[in-house]
Amino acid sequence: MSDTDLTRNDVNGAAETSAAEAHTHEAHTAADKGDAGYDKALKARHIQMIAIGGSIGTGLFLGAGGRLAQGGAGLVLAYAICGIFAFLMVRALGELAIRRPSSGAFVSYSREFLGEKGAYITGWMFFLDWATTVMADITAVALYMHYWSLFKPVPQWVLALIALAVVFVLNMMSVKMFGEAEFWFAAIKVTTIIAFMVIAIGAIIFHAHTGTAADGTAYTAGFHNITNYGGFLPQGLTIVFSLTLGVVYAFGGTEMVGVAAGETADAQKVLPKAINSMIVRIFVFYVGSVLLMALVLPYMAYSSAESPFVTFFSGLNVPYAGDIIQVVVLTAALSSLNAGLYATGRTLRSMAIAGSGPRFAAKLNAHKVPFGGIMITSALGLVGVVLNAVLAEDAFNVIMDLAGIGIAGTWGMILVTHIAFMRRVRAGQETRPAYHMPWAPYSDYISLAFFAIVVVSNFWSESGRKTLALFGVVIVALVIGWFAVRGRIKANLLDSMLDEEQN
Incomplete structure (x- = not known):
């Protein structure tokens, strides 16, 4: 029996066991032809670090500085609440992935439970998410490089182009190479955050000097950085809501x-551990880090132009500390960029095979890598290079807001797909895996409402209205695109259900 056959037999469908034949069950599994051809070379340690690396990137290492400067310590609330809903979304996805691991992931699951129109919306929303994230990441790399005087004469767009080229080459290699790169990228990020937290706690305990204001005022670490500068919500609660995107x-x-999960051996055992540890990582790495940032320096000491980690370590006057952290945050941006090209390549291939994406994206190279989809995303990354040339000062924030809407849209479609799955469960057509989303489907509806509120809340800021207007253009393009491709959709991409008895 081939590896593909084994995968089809092992993944979950709807399993029923009779009392008379407790040793035998019949597995009903929908196999997605879009998963054919991949190399299942990712191991447990790769998945663990991909789960960590995917959720720790430029949003913390660069974006947290600007958001702290606007919202102060109240930003902790935004991270905690968003973190809870992000975890619920991943639990919903994890339930679907354990049932049937797929490199098409939520696109493939949308295809199964919502039909090709659902797969089309999910896939292109995810592509918007990561195509814009790739632009944000190369922008972050360019901003990081300008920290050193050696690179300041080099135009920001040139540095962004070099970053894109380097990670493009890395993604064209085997998936194992991607897994190894992401493993070490993530290890560096986690080590740095832990080091920051330990040193920051020490600085708070001993009220260490952490910097000097423009007027010569010396900053020291401690709770006074919150109490003496406007309290927990120095700019009010409204600004915190506006920062949630x-x-x-x-x-x-x-x-x-x-x-x-689709390129992982024994995904059913690996995924639960990786996902369950995510809520701990969110609260320790994100909420914990942001709280400590608010305690070691006043909120107005931070800036959107510099990583808050660099701001802190440079303020300690430790020789080369700022340079070392700058290298680390540069690694974080490259890690996120690496993951973005990986994910969009797989998603575009799933859509291309279905007929709802460019045919070129369906191609695999000799290393079993979907080079067509990766090349398309990289080509769109060049738009980010142009934005760095035209909007050098505002490029990161403009792109980040649009990416945030794409992410909220993707997560929303994952939840809608899970709701459709739950309907089949209630109808007796599916059996839930032992590992599943808690309190579903109510948790699905609450999470959907939250992400909708996050997107709509942008209407109350000028920049947010511009982002929503741009997103409206994207929606119109999606509608036009659907009518253009629906005639060539392959409705049989999901194989007919396979019925086999296994002992």
């Missing part, structure tokens, strides 16, 4: 674990 962007990538 950026926080959703920060958590973008948590869904990456679902994509990687």
Whole structure:
């Protein structure tokens, strides 16, 4: 029996066991032809680090600085609330992925439960998410490089182009190479955050000097950085709500674990551990880090132009500390960029095989990598290079807001797909895996409402209205695109249900 056959037999469908034949069950599994040809070379340690690396990127290492400068310590609330809903979304995705691991992930699941129109919306929303994230990541790399005087004469767009080229080459290699790169990228990020937290706690305990204001005022670490500068909500609660889209962007990538499941051996055992540990990582790494940032420096000491980690370590006057952290945050941006090209390549291939994406995206190279989809995303990444040339100062925030809407849309479609799955469960057509989303489908509806509120809340800011207007253009393009491709959709992409008895 081939590896593909084994995969089809092992993954979950609807399993029923009779009392008379407790040792035998009949597995009903929908196999997606879009998963054919991939190399299942990712191991447990790769998945664990991809789950970590996907959820820790430029949103924390760069974006948190600007958001702290606007919202102060109240930003902690935004991270905590968004983190809870991000975890619920991943649990919903995890239930579907354990039932049937697929490199098409939520696109493939939408195809199964919502039909090709659902797969089309989910796939292109996810592509918008990561295509814009790729632009944000190359922008972050360019901003990081300008930290050093050696690179300041180099135009920002040139540095962005170099970053895109380097990661493009890395993604064209085998999936194992991607897994190894992401493993070490993530290890560096986690080590850095832990080091920051330990040193920050020490600085708070000993009220260490952490910097100097423009007027010569010395900053020291401690709770007074909150109490003496406007309290927990120095700019009010409204600004915290307006920052939630950026926080959703920060958590973008948590869904990456679902994509990687399709190229993982023994996904049913690996995924639950990776997903369950995510809520701990969110509260320790994100909420904990942001709280400590608010305690070691006043909120107005941070800036959108510099990583808050660099701001802190540079303020300690430790020799080369700022340079070392800058290298780390540069690694974080490259990690996120690496993951973005990986995910969009797989998603575009699933859509191309269905007929709802460019045919070129369906191609695999000799390393079993979907080079067509990766090349398309990289080509669109060049738009980010242009934005860096035209909007050098505002490029990151403009792109980040649009990516945030794409992420919220993707997560929303994952939840809608899970709701459709739950309807089949209630109808007796499906059996839930032992590992499933808690309190579903009510948790699905509450999470959907939250992400909708996050998107709509942008209407109350000028920049948010511009982002919503741009997103409206995207919606119109999606509608036009659907009518253009619906005539060539392959409705039989999902194989007929396979009925086999297994002992």
